[in-house]
Amino acid sequence: ISVQDRGFQFADGVYEVVRFKGSRFLWLDEHLARLERGLTALAIPGVGSRDRFTRVLPELVRRSGSGEGSIYLQVTRGPAPRDFSMPISAVPTELAYVAPQTFFTWDQVLAGTTACLMEDIRWTRCDIKAICLTAAVLGKAVAAERGASEVIWVGPDRLVREGGSCNLFVVRGGEVWTHPADRHILAGVTRLRVLEIARESGVVVREEPVTAEELLVADEVFLSSTLRDLLPILRVDGRPIGRGQAGPVSLRLAERMRAVVDRELSADG
Ligand code: PDD
DSSP, X not given: OOTTBHHHHHOOEEEEEEXXXXXXXXXXXXXXXXXXXXXXXXXXXXXXXXXXXXXXXXXXXXXXXXXXXXXXXXXXXXXXXXXXXXOSSOOOEEEEEEEEOOOOOHHHHHHXXXXXXXXXXXXXXXXXXXXXXXXXXXXXXXXXXXXXXXXEEEOTXXXXXXXXXXXXXXXXXTEEEOOOSSTXXXXXXXXXXXXXXXXXXXXXXXXXXXXXXXXXXXXXXXXXXXXXXXXEEEEETTEESTTSSOOHHHHHXXXXXXXXXXXXXXXXX
8 A cells, every 4th residue: 555545645535344154245235335425425436446346355365264354444545645625536455354353242232332432523424434534543542541341422502413333223212212313423334223113113213313311311222333233322421321230222223233143144144
């Protein structure tokens, strides 16, 4: 990778994280579609990227010899002499590698996680999965300082947006509330599945934000992401959510999510 790569010098690119097991990928088409939307939004010429990744990824996983894990994909604008203007003829850099890993056990889902509230210091195009993750890194550090695992971004209007690297859901009176998929959040692939599963299970879903104060007195809070599926958040800012245990709505949806993921990732799925 060139030292002049726009990804290296400007964080000028997009990425995806996709889960796999054996030769199966979890919702690969949706991830590649989002990658393509990001490339279009940033005017990075992504012609053929999607097809190339679709062709190369199975071989990459095969050669890695790993049975389970995630794939990191990245496309940057490519190498060009350092200049803020978009280069006319840079060839995008496409990268993919395999990270072998295991995923959460049911006991870990029950154990849940913790979070802290923080002012959203990110830009206003969080719908683009851009590789500039400086704010997320700072957020994670603040969370660690406060003894929490994840940060929850709160807008200047006190509305809760999403987590540092996940989407966020709040259960109030049996209904699931989550921020609408606008420019303040990433439209998570897992988020969409959570909403589908909730609706199928007869749970009312509201794509409307709640305030930080409403979140603190919610019955349940949970997050979703490729690497964590659906995970209950049991404490926020050191205060227990509900009874401080994984709640019934979260667990019902988490159970259903595991079944859906297992089916997608099973060889005959
Ligand atoms: N993060 N919101 C943000 C800010 C994210 O970074 C992510 C994913 C999500 C969830 O999206 P999905 O369900 O499509 O994974 C929401 C990835 C996993 C990461 O950066 O590692």
